[in-house]
Amino acid sequence: MAQFSRDDVSSFEYVEAIPRNDRTPKQQRMWRYIAMAVAAVVVIVVVVVVAVVVTNHKKNNQTSSTGNNQLVISPYSNMQAIVTNNDTSLQQKERIFVIGDVHGCVKEFNDIVAKLNYDPTKDQIILAGDLTSKGPDSVGVVRRAKELGVLCVRGNHDDKVVRLKTFEIEKGRNAMYPVDATMPEGGVPDPIKFKNYHTGVSFNFTQSDYDYLASCPVMLHMPFLNNTIVVHGGLDPNIHSLENQIPFMVMNMRDIDKNNVTSIDSGVGEQWATVWNANQKLLNMDNTMIYYGHDSSRGLNIKQTTFGLDTGCVYGGSLTAINVKTHELTQVSCQTYVKKGSSNDD
Template structure:
């Protein structure tokens, strides 16, 4: 069986269908695993969700996916630029949202590597990240998920501490898994910088450019940071968001061969 890890689709269903043709996708022998942000600013978030769910694919949750879930539960408003209102208006909205809400924020890949939407902070081991991801996933799947969405938003606390509790703890964990790009030496997140990995604010680096406690052979696959254009210069960090929604292309990475496949540039 082949396993393909695919970057941020963001509602670009036509690009995804084109990519599936390019990898010669076989539903019997291939497994698709998505890096999150299935929905948002592309033209067909509804069709994208239906397609991915129908393919029995796996996915981690991204920040845009969580925002859509929060809107469905009445704790956020759909932003016009996200173009996701059609999902909430669809006759199968409840079914789609129930499926999305069951998805994890971290997946251990068949190679032993891990996938999250935004990456892993350098101070977290994989075992620690797995335990923390379970806390968020349990909250999402619990009868009290509304409370999670009500407290999910915010940039504070901006630094992880083991002794955090309650909604603040879940918010910080969620922000690391779904919103992180830059981090400081003491673990503070910076949410303002969304450009590439240059001209960074003083004291901050890309999360993958700091020394890490993880062994050299452990790789982290991630999306979220389109401005990187799939390049990190760090073998341990495999970037998958190649800006399809911004007019570039969608990327699939084959775990068995290390080969990258891309959709037709500009296709959404």
């Protein structure tokens, strides 16, 4: 069999059988540069992909407890997030009571004050938010609370009243039209229209009424008293410091859903208090006692370190007080002012 050599130019098969395709030095350099460029692009793409994955992972870890750690606070909220009270005068009180949602039920508020034989010189009442709205006399509750020197935290309904009154004070009542318009607050999670029923409550407030309600912090912390914290809705058990809690969620939360996200709805997962108690040993809040309202659908809800006190007074349930030093409960029966599930139930 004939053997062909690529260097044997005398062979008639030379061109056809073994074609020469040598590259010039210039071509070799060009292809080397192309190869280097392609390799560099591949490295850059890999680095970018890794960076995006890491960033998203960190972001997901940071936001997993709330779904959004950048919830906008209204410019009209006039809000104190945390007040720490270690005052000697408070420490010297013989009895300290936390009372669940009053919701404008001034008669029942007076009833429980009387049943407690409350003495402002010796005792202290703390209201767990939602002093206002739904019931017949929000202004009456606020004025009676001021008169008795009651401490308080801000509920989700109180927050709407404060925001509307702040807007009225700053812009004037004439700026609250048309009534179908939404109050300009940026991207808040709970926008309010001027026709909202909270507006009627806010219009009846004096400056003094407003100042009192606006002074109620989102979280009241009393380290001297078994590290007691009073809030309206709850605390996110995935956030290990009060400073990082999200005010909107503290006022509104009910459940931790299946994605470990704090939810304002109930029945979408486990109640935040259940998760809190289960994780108590892992939290940086040893022996913390939390007293809250807001969740009337679950009624009186006493657990190891959490005490749910909204027993649906405005719906015809009861108004509940707890002595935080002894955990003794006191209740009074309430009239039915609002049917559960009405348009005002939000």
